[in-house]
Amino acid sequence: MNKKTYEVLAETFRREDIDTCFALLGDANMNWATSLAGMGVRMIYVRHEHCAVAAAMAYARKTGKVGVATVTCGPGLTQIMTALPAAVRANLPLVVFAGEAPLKSGWYNQGIEQAPFITATGATYHALHHPARMPDAIRDAFLEARTMCRPVVLGVPFDLQDRPWEGDLSLPAPSAELVPQVGPIPPHPDDIARAVERIRDARRIVVMAGMGAVLAGAGAACRRLAQRCDALLATTLPARGLFHSDPYCLGIAGGFSSEAGRKLMGEADLVIAVGSILAQHNADDSKLFGQAHVLQIDIKPLTVSQARIAADSHIRADARLGVEALAAATERRPVTWRSEETARFIRETPADAEPFPIEPDVHDPRGVVAALESALPQEWEMVNSSGHCSYFFAQMPSRPQDRFLTIREFGAIGNGISFAMGVAAARPDSTVVLFDGDGSLMMHVQEIETIVRHGLNVLICVLNDGAYGSEIHKLRSEGLSDEGAVFGRPDFAAIARGFGAEGERVTNLSVLPGLIDKFSRTGGAAVWDFPVSDKVLSPVIRRAHGKGKH
Template sequence: MTTRKTYDVLAEAFRQEGVDTCFALLGDANMNWATSLAERGARMIYVRHEHNAVSAAMSHARATGAPGVATVTCGPGLTQILTALPAAVRAGIPLVVFAGEAPLKSAWYNQAIDQAPFITATGAAYRALHHPERMPAEIRDAFLQARMENRPVVLGVPFDLQNRDWTGPDTLPAPSRQIMPRVGRMHPAPDDVARAAAMVDGASRIVVMAGRGAVVADAGAACRALAEKTGGLLATTLPARGLFHDDPFSLGIAGGFSTTVARELLAEADLVIAAGTILAHHNADGGKLFPRAAVLQIDTDPRAISQGRLAAQDHIRADARVGVEALTAAITPAEGGRVWRSAPIARAIAETPADMAVFPAPAEGTFDPRDVVAALDAAIPADWECVNSSGHCSFYFAQMPHRPVAHFHTIREFGAIGNGLAYAMGVAAARPGRKVVLFDGDGSLLMNVQELETIRRHKLDIAICVLNDGAYGSEIHKLRSEGISDAGAVFGYPDLGAIARGFGIDGRKVSALDDVAGLVEAFGAGSGPALWDFHVCDKIASPVIRRAHPHGHAGVEQAVPWERFR
């Protein structure tokens, strides 16, 4: 009989944890383990850059609800993932990353580095596995930690120890999912509910705002019932966008990406009930979004200060759904002047453009990005998986209010661009057989353009829609508004369709928006990836940029004052 290697046992431990997909880039410190994992039935997505292994695992975890898994080699392989990990930490995404370590037996090794400080600096956890017989239990504990703490755990396993013959026990410890605490939903204290009910009964302009925690807790219906009983409006954080996609009184996103109407109405609110959200800085637009409102937070981990701001004036510690249900039962129905919702408000929400600014006509051969998004939104089926990347373009792509949260994927924490292709790969792997549409910018795409080859090789069904402004969009608008040269952020319009074709992908430059419906129909009927390059005008700045740099956009006119819907 062939003696089992330690890396075989470690692969078996991962499989016992239910790992069926792993995003990988191989090197000396992980290739034997990764090959063994593949031989045991795990689907391996072999990427072209380590950062994308972890980023893809992030979106895979968000789409499946299980810890994402990635593997990189030691030293430079590990240091390449340091941009992805803080985003996962801040987004509360559980990951387990098998990173390897330099061999302990070597007096000197070229790729050796003290890995733990790099990882812990990102907020992730690091576990050094140096005792072979303890390794299976350490893997189980890493998955347990990732699940319990909702953050990444990186495993450092010296590859000389991995390659030893296995001399430990024949049985593996019980997997983490079997020993996770089996607890029910957290119910609120009656006194907290009574205090909160008094706040609600004293308010007349109420917004019920749901975050990612409300999505996970299945609190959508409860939030709708609370808003209806209070006569108030609904909103979501960006990660929860689309939770109330079919409700006429939903303002959509509350935060920097809020629409014109949402900002006007949120400014009138006197109470915001925030369910399942940490009340992040961008969620309140730094405190400018609802300045008159008291905030009541309903969350299992209520916060006094969140991202440098006073988050809420009062709190209910509870699961989002049962907390909202308890509060709804305790309040009196709104009457008369306490009922905020009305037919004119519903009409304003439905009919007012997200961004009402009027710009000069785009230069010949370019589009207004808002028109591109409108054309895509009209053509793409509602049940396709949509992935929004980061950067200047992401505001426009977020303005698809009728797409349900289950099919719209957004991770924006840490503010890094370049993640779009990886996030789309993670969703495609999590939702096999589904059509995936990525919305990205040219600057973000070109940061990791090599992953087009990964998408083709693994036959991932992804349509990549690029708003190509020939520049780093946020930077050019900021530089111009300050009267500073934009030369360092302008690169011209590369032929992204030709680049995609070079990778074996059906790529094309879109010259007429009337062609969008046909492109979407052909992609839906066929198989394999596609890339659609939309050249957009670099003179059109998003409201996010215009608010941050108002003196640079003083000439922009508003199309129609939304007050006409009052």
């Protein structure tokens, strides 16, 4: 009975079958975190609190487990405000152990009302102030994260953590034992019958899969449905690569669509959206599908999504069961759209063929991505960041969904290196390749040291245009000075070496196969700096901010 409360709380976490925790220590969480580490949980000690939560997000996505992070109270907690909305919108289950200011103090320098900050992001906050109830509250937090697929933050005053434990040492059953054991939701026959009529009357159909389809294992069923109804395939951005080997896959549906994808999706008169929330970007603000009827298959069907009418009819069902039932009930149609001509058009049309003059001594970013797509081993894990460069890196059609991570639901840059750490922790026997921009990488470049210190196997490929790419192009389109978004080209190779990693400035793409061969043999941490032109605008920027838009 000599245990401290923080030891009992750490033991309650350990019983939740966690094996990794991303942490930055302070007064209000360091005893708890040290106790958790002593119980065999792998601790990844990062250099910024945001990075702890962002890494836990990628870890949760890759493992299917609840991601766990810990930060201290006050400023430690306020630093995670950018990561939490992204986790909420990406439906990622997290539990964050955050301290709170000591209750016994009349005033504390780092004291702050923490709950409003957390709830403003859409996450849940629980203040744990009754020690005897704390183990049950932790179990309930994991249960909420698992069943609701969202982040839960626990605030525990650190003077209460330090008290001798006076409660029962028989801890509650872990949350996994309490998750309702229910089967997937089958579709109603009437919904299937109406959808079959809709398919029968349609001329050109696209079957589009989202993350719900990925999680339900609906990929094969979507292919069968597309074959039966002469449909083409597409995915949302997070699900990109689900149909990477199918010759009739258009790739990403949304702002990141290729030229071939935009043309063919614009011809569709029926889009069958499987396990997708039908976000604004997914339909490129309603400009992608034209006048197509949208049929949604989802366990939570909706009509309005992100302030737009997104779906016209619905099948309420598990993604896989819904698609399987629809495919079984659909009479096979004659092949017209799924022709060799269509497959050739998809295969041979460049994602973006817009010509740009490229200055000497810099690359076209599209050329860099094509070279990496050709040379990087298929089994390596890819991580795409946010920002202007992310469009280019998304155009890697040979990469399967389970080897390519994209989380960008909040539109924030600076997350890439954290996501790469999370994937590296989830896939310790794999090589992780991060694709990032210079502005994004600079936001948390200190985490190169974390990668080196923890022996994570991460290669960072950075497109270095010396600026915030989206901002310079938008400012220029407005006829305004881009001075506030131009910073010059950092020498990322030298920065990497300063942190103990390998660094290369790649001025000739022909050396890539040799560099990749060397890294495949040595592993470790490395940064490859690709100087690219700041004159190449992605199609996303051109459509929204091109010449004549303002």
